Amino acid sequence: MWSWVLHRITGVLTFFFLFVHVLDTALVRVSPDTYNEVIETYKTPLVNLMEVGLVGAVLFHALNGIRVMLVDFWSKGTKYQKHMLWTIAVVWVLVMIPGAIAMMWRTVSVMFGGGE
Template sequence: MTALVTTITETLRYRGAIGQWSWVLHRVTGLGVVLFLTLHVIDTSWAVFYPDLYVKAIAVYQTPLFTIGEFVLVACVIYHAFNGIRIIIFDYRPGWWKYQARAALLVLG
C-alpha cells in the first residue's frame, strides 16, 4: 500500500511535460478497460449461473449513468489504442523521438 501511495504522490508532484500526462492517461485508461472487462466476464457468467441476478444487472446497465459510462469507456479504449500505436511506432523508429510531444498532442485530440 505504501508503494502505491508513493507512486501516486510522486506522479502528481512531478511537473513533466505532455509525456508524463500521456503516460498517466495510458495507465488510467488501461485500468479502466481491465475493470470493464472483469465486470463484463463476471456479469456475463451470471446469465448461466444466476439468471435472475443477470436480469437485474442488465436493468441497472440501462440507466443513464451507465450510458454515460459506456461513452467514457469508448473514449478510454480509443485513447488507449491510439496512444499504444504511437508508443509502438516510436519504439521501432527512434529517429522520430523528436516528434513525440507533437504526436502525444495529436493523440489527445
C-alpha cells in the first residue's frame, strides 16, 4: 500500500515540477531579465537539496512504474511483487547515494570554502 501512496505522491511532485519548469522557461520570452533573476534564485543550497529530492521522486516513480506494469501484465507479477518492491528499493538507494553526492558536491564545497 505504501508504494501505491508514494507512487501517487511522486507523480504529483513531478507534475508540479514540470508545470513550474514550463512557466519559468516561458519567462525568457516575456522578460529575459526576470528569467535571469529566477534562474539565479535556483543556485541556492535549498534549491539544490530540492533538486536531489526531485531526482529521488522521479527515480522512484519510474522504477515503481516498471514494477506496476510487471504486476499488471506479467502472469507471475503478483507472485513476485514484494520481491520486485525490494529490488526497486535497493536499486533506488544504489543510484540515489552517488547521485545525491554528485548533485550536492558543488554546494557542499562552496559552503565549506572550496569555492566555485
